[in-house]
Amino acid sequence: MSPVTTIGSVEGVVLAGGYSTRFGDTDKAVADLAGVPMIRRVVDRLATLTDAVVVNCRDEQREAIQAALSDHDVEVRYAIDPVPDRGPLAGIQVGLEAVDCEYAAVVACDMPFAEPALFEQLFEHARGHDGAVVRLEDGWYQTTQAVYRAASMARACEAALDDDGRIITAFDQLDVVIVGEDELEAISERTFESIDTQAALRDAERRLER
Ligand SMILES: Nc1nc2c(ncn2[C@@H]2O[C@H](COP(=O)(O)OP(=O)(O)OP(=O)(O)O)[C@@H](O)[C@H]2O)c(=O)[nH]1
Ligand SMILES: [Mg+2]
Numbered sequence: 600m601s602p603v604t605t606i607g608s609v610e611g612v613v614l615a616g617g618y619s620t621r622f623g624d625t626d627k628a629v630a631d632l633a634g635v636p637m638i639r640r641v642v643d644r645l646a647t648l649t650d651a652v653v654v655n656c657r658d659e660q661r662e663a664i665q666a667a668l669s670d671h672d673v674e675v676r677y678a679i680d681p682v683p684d685r686g687p688l689a690g691i692q693v694g695l696e697a698v699d700c701e702y703a704a705v706v707a708c709d710m711p712f713a714e715p716a717l718f719e720q721l722f723e724h725a726r727g728h729d730g731a732v733v734r735l736e737d738g739w740y741q742t743t744q745a746v747y748r749a750a751s752m753a754r755a756c757e758a759a760l761d762d763d764g765r766i767i768t769a770f771d772q773l774d775v776v777i778v779g780e781d782e783l784e785a786i787s788e789r790t791f792e793s794i795d796t797q798a799a800l801r802d803a804e805r806r807l808e809r
Contacts, residue, residue, distance in 0.1 A: 604648050606702055606722040611645035611652040611673075612694035613638060614687060614743055615660060615708035616680050621795045626660060628708040629667045630800060633807040636667035637794060640711035646673045647715040648704060648722075655694035657683045687743060688766050692756035698749035702730075707743040711803070712789040720783060721746040729755075729773035733791075735780050741791055742766050747775075 615628040615638060622630070628638045635643075638654070645652055651674045656664055658679050668675050678697035680689065691705055702725060704718040717733075724731035730747035732740050755769035762768050794800050 602646075602648055602650060604719060604722045606726050608700050609649050609722065610698045610700045610703045610749075611642070611649050612678075612691070612698060612703050612705045613641055613645070613652060613654045613708050614690045614694060614705065615654055615656040615664060616683065616690045616693075617687070618684065619709075622800075623797055626663065627794060627800075628656065628660065629663045630794075632711055632794070632800060633804050637711050638664060638708045639667050639671065641706055641708055641713060642668060642671060642673055642675070644711075644713045644715055645704060645706065645718075646671070648718055650674060651676070651699070653678050653694050653697045653703075655680065655690045655697075685760065686764065688756050688760060688764060688769070691742070691747070691766075692753050692760065695747060695749040695753040695756070701748060701750075702746060703749045704746050705743065707793060709793045709795060710744055710791070711794065712787070712792050713744055714786055714790040717744070717783065717786045717790050718746060720786070721778065724776045724778050728776045731776040731778055732770070733778050733780060733783065735791075740766070740770075740777075743793075744791060748773075 619627040655678045721731040725746045732745040755772045759769035
């Protein structure tokens with residue numbers, strides 16, 4: 600049977616369309632982290648909530664990502680950026696447009712420690728609203744590890760891209776629940792760790808192997 604969250608059937612969206620410039624010459628999406636490609640770790644995390652995942656990437660990334668996800672139990676669909684390099688907001692839009700459910704968990708490909716329990720809590724907060732996003736103590740919104748109502752957020756992203764290109768402008772048009780970091784229940788800080796550099800990859804690898 601398909602996994603079902605407290606909010607019903609959901610899908611995952613993995614954002615992978617960036618150029619990984621801080622990471623170096625290779626694509627961090629498919630980088631090996633202790634024997635498993637980073638994007639596969641992310642899909643593994645989502646697979647506890649859903650059996651369908653949309654990967655947003657550029658056309659030329661697709662083959663390597665398909666190889667990294669080969670033989671995964673989850674159904675993977677690809678949402679290819681029509682115009683590359685328009686930033687994460689455009690990636691969220693393109694990914695969410697390919698979603699078939701009302702709500703989706705969005706996560707960046709470089710967050711291999713994303714906690715399924717966080718998404719469960721965000722789905723609970725998002726019920727009846729346009730999404731749920733964590734605000735960290737420093738005021739930063741964790742927009743790339745969040746839950747959105749797919750259709751309304753995709754439309755708001757499009758409008759924000761035509762305006763000032765800021766995700767907060769998209770939120771202004773929506774009823775997105777802002778969840779304080781202190782409201783999260785038993786979630787490790789590692790959930791928001793993103794692997795942007797080779798040094799961060801090595802550091803994560805050391806901790807995984809301990
Ligand atoms: N579709 C799309 N996704 C993007 C774009 N830029 C970033 N992202 C995604 O948004 C997430 C967070 O972005 P970053 O951590 O800055 O990733 P990045 O831009 O590939 O890496 P840097 O070049 O080092 O900034 C990652 O999952 C990226 O794949 C973009 O221009 N288009
Ligand atoms: Mg970037």
